[in-house]
Amino acid sequence: MVTSPVPVILQVSKCFVKPSSCSNPAVNLCHLTPWDVAMLSTHYIQKGLLFPNRPSTLSIESIIDRLKSSLSVALCYFYPLAGRLKTERVLDDNNKVRSLRVLIDCKSQGAEFIHAVARDVTVVDVLAPLEDVPSFVRSLFPFNGAISHDGHSLPLLAIQLTELSDGLFVACCFNHVVGDGISYWHFLNAWAEIARAKECGFTISRPPVHDRWFVEGESPPINLPYSDPEEYIERHSPPPLREKFFHFPSLSIAQLKAKANMECDTDTISSFQALCSLVWRSITRARGLLANQKTSCRLAIQGRARLRPPLSPNYFGNSIYAVAATTTAGELMAHGLGWAALLVHQSVKSHTDNTIRELVKKYHEEPFVYPLSGFDKYSVMMGSSPRFDMYECDFGWGRAAAVRSGTSNKFDGKVSSYPGWEGGGSVDLEICLLPEHMALLEADEEFMAAVSP
Structure with missing residues (x-):
């Protein structure tokens, strides 16, 4: 080559x-x-x-x-x-x-x-x-x-x-x-x-x-x-990774949401929670984890609107935690999309005002600094958000054609989400995986069926 x-x-x-x-x-x-x-x-x-x-x-x-x-x-x-x-x-x-x-x-x-x-x-x-x-x-x-x-x-x-x-x-x-x-x-x-x-x-x-x-x-x-x-300083360097963008059109997202809610006989699972479930299951399958291996889908979610009273949406600072849905690889593969999506939904729903205040109180008692190397290699971390206003960022030259990221905060299993360029609920995912696992993800039928060609 x-x-x-x-x-x-x-x-x-x-x-x-x-x-x-x-x-x-x-x-x-x-x-x-x-x-x-x-x-x-x-x-x-x-x-x-x-x-x-x-x-x-x-x-x-x-x-x-x-x-x-x-x-x-x-x-x-x-x-x-x-x-x-x-x-x-x-x-x-x-x-x-x-x-x-x-x-x-x-x-x-x-x-x-x-x-x-x-x-x-x-x-x-x-x-x-x-x-x-x-x-x-x-x-x-x-x-x-x-x-x-x-x-x-x-x-x-x-x-x-x-x-x-x-x-x-x-x-x-x-x-x-x-x-x-x-x-x-x-x-x-x-x-x-x-x-x-x-x-x-x-x-x-x-x-x-x-x-x-x-x-x-x-x-x-x-x-x-x-x-x-x-x-507390740590300079984490991940192993060589493949980084690739996958585009999920609004129709695929809507179908994932409908399927997840139908399987659980509910209407509470969001579009993004259904998409997270698909990614979690597909990456776990690509990794070929043992049935008893614990795995989590972690989501970086903000606390501004969850606090009571809520913080201003214009609050300038950090207000995020990583919530986790956890099970074994065997259980994740034995059940369907909706089962996994409901776990993700429950982890998000449990992040309430009381939960946040308890976490902050505990932090004051035992302060620490997050180590990037501490991320579980059997799990998936969903970062960024398709809700962020990226494509309206116009400096006077019109709309951007794409969003890209640098090397920061990347590791095996990191997934960054962005709004799709055409809007309408479409989503772009930037996925970082070990090369052998990325190749298997690209061949995963369930995953690629939702990706736009």
Whole structure:
């Protein structure tokens, strides 16, 4: 087999963008919640948008100037992204380090903006229809391999604009301590809204809410039970994986939902829960697990609307947990789609206000940092969400053609979900698996019957 040469992606320039002179809250330090602190060893969030419709009337210089100026305004609203992490050491009576406190220093050091060029890369090269995600896509993103703790020295936000031969790719690298996927897309859409606005003094339609939420009776900051950051820092590198996108049209999703509810004689199973069930069963089958092997389908779900009273949908920070439906591989294979979907549904339904408050209370008693290496290799992790507003993120050049991700937070069994480009309830799944298991998934009849050709 002839291997195509890896395209060259050259960095042209790099600079820092600071908040503009617009007024913002006089906040010096931002305290963190358990949801934030627990993310210190996870990678930065890396997502990017592929634009095939670069206006011929605009020079690259004018595009870059507009992106930088609008980013400067956006950072006034989302001011933690212009800061850096800061660790304070708490001493005991013997002047020894007893614990560590991590905060965001909001002194507006700035976000990084990179301009790169990939003259030999086309939009179709990035899309790679019916193929694995090309390895060069990772070079379209900054900070590959960086974990959130690196935000002590690295910017908490980095943007890379890459010129392709026939389009543009805008990549955003966003520290996970600062926020989750909802916060990520909230920021990106607000920045795009500012970029395409024509009048000065523009006010965004959804200003972020920065008031951090804490469990009743507890006060920030959180004391991590370590004397040195090296005790919790982990730089996880997964084995070689295949990464591939699968498209599920709205008709397939509707059929999965109908089948799952019919098999369980209910109408409570959602479209996404039915899709998760299909993925869980299919990957478990591809892995050929022993019948008594425990396996879980984990879903990263947000808590904003589940709390009572609910958090604002514009809450800027983290508010996620991974809930799990668990059984044995034998039981999962012996039952149908609906049985598995009902397990997933029950795990989501049980994540109530009381559950969240108990988890937060327990965290204050025993703080920890999530290790990426701790993920169960027999399970599936569903991340991101088809509900995120990705394709309305318009910088003034029209709609994106695709969403792609970098190397961050990927491991065997990680599945990231995105809205399908055509909308209507369609879903794209980016699946990461060991090569031998991906080959079997591609041959799985039940799974591929739901995938659009």
